[in-house]
Amino acid sequence: MRTARLTALAAVAALALAACAPVDETAGPAATATDGALPTLTDGVLTVATSNPAYEPWVVGDDPSSGEGFEAAVAYAVAAELGFAAEDVTWVEASFDQIIAPGAKSFDIAVNQVSISPERAENLDFSSPYYETTQAVVTLEGSPAADATSLADLAEVRIGAMVGTTSLTAAQDAIDPSTAVSAFNDNDQVKQALTSGLVDAVVVDLPTALYITAAELDGGVLLGQLPDSAGGDTFGLVLDQGSALTPAVTAAVDALREDGTLAALEQEWLTDAAGAPVLE
Template identity: 75%
Template structure:
């Protein structure tokens, strides 16, 4: 069937008008009518694990904004131009977060250390937390009430071989007895439980987890300095995400204006009972 000439002319006219129509400039800004690289238009989608443990997330409810990582996520969202009600949380396991492939979130926050190996498949923001080292012991230990580094010097201390933890305890604490070394953190914990050492040194995220979920009567004595080359935690994005630069800029701004330091003090030092040992 032949198409009537009037229909053809009408279609051509419509195309010409569309070509001349002005571009909607609101599509350039975050949450202003465009996905702009975001999973959902007008929404910041953030992933973390379930359950999410304190002090990273309070009450396993990241939407509350309570806890260090929940608070950091909302601070980043604010810097990106999103209101709190425009942040949507989704669940992803640690393995799903670091796996190669497209993500169903804009960024994830889940104590993921930045590494060159992971950068092969993922993008990271700049560090939102440089990991400190922490001393862990058990109730009744001779160092359970220690408040200074000097009180640790006579203790038998264990750490994992080849780690920042071992370097920091050796250089900062300088115990009078050689630090006992083990092949992995499971062996480090077993040595503590078996009474082979009085205390162990692990990174703070590990210390918070094992005292809350793994050690019966575990005591977080306090934090040690992070050392010259600390593990750094970054927000995880899809490889070559168009959001990486602006998310990194948001994290950098929060570091520069002191927000990250304030949140760290509130949630990781005070609320978590992890004082800095002097």
């Protein structure tokens, strides 16, 4: 049902673009995404990357091609805005590190909760933001961190976060724990470190925190959000540096923000942040 709906959206978008374009009677038929007008890796196909496994609420069931989950749905909405039908979107696997590494890419765009930063922008192109969030602290019932209500309470416990992320930087800067923050390769390892007792609490983005405490951690406790000054995440679609697609992809994201599509997708797929106080 979702695929059919997205296909219909793509068709409507393509017709709208065609209707609004100025007429040049000397030119041939108007070009569209599917006849190679956009400079994608494969003519008429938009290649989108995300990690494997991909986690909820970003991708449901580790299957981005279903369009289920916030980032999967955003990718298809962007594709439709660019004029691609859902069946013309191809997914490839790429780890977080592969997505942010310098060099030529095996994808046109990537979605994987990649924070926009000046350092990364030296080697990558980003679209305008499709989501902004804060960082949050998660622990388990009975953990030494379970009764923490302030940043000072967390300073003496062991903290974990994913390497190379805003979560790790925020944990270091905002909490400033007496023991160095432990870095792990992905959020699966972060959760395993928490459940095995290697760390007492972990820092992840707020939607992930809400999901894992509700659905994945036995006795999971969401202690609260880190202050905005600690550095929230602003997620952008990743493209190869200097990609000719970047202006069109940014325009697509901007259009989806302005028409309310991004807000609607947030409401559909990302849990409300109520019950997550800001830790001071």
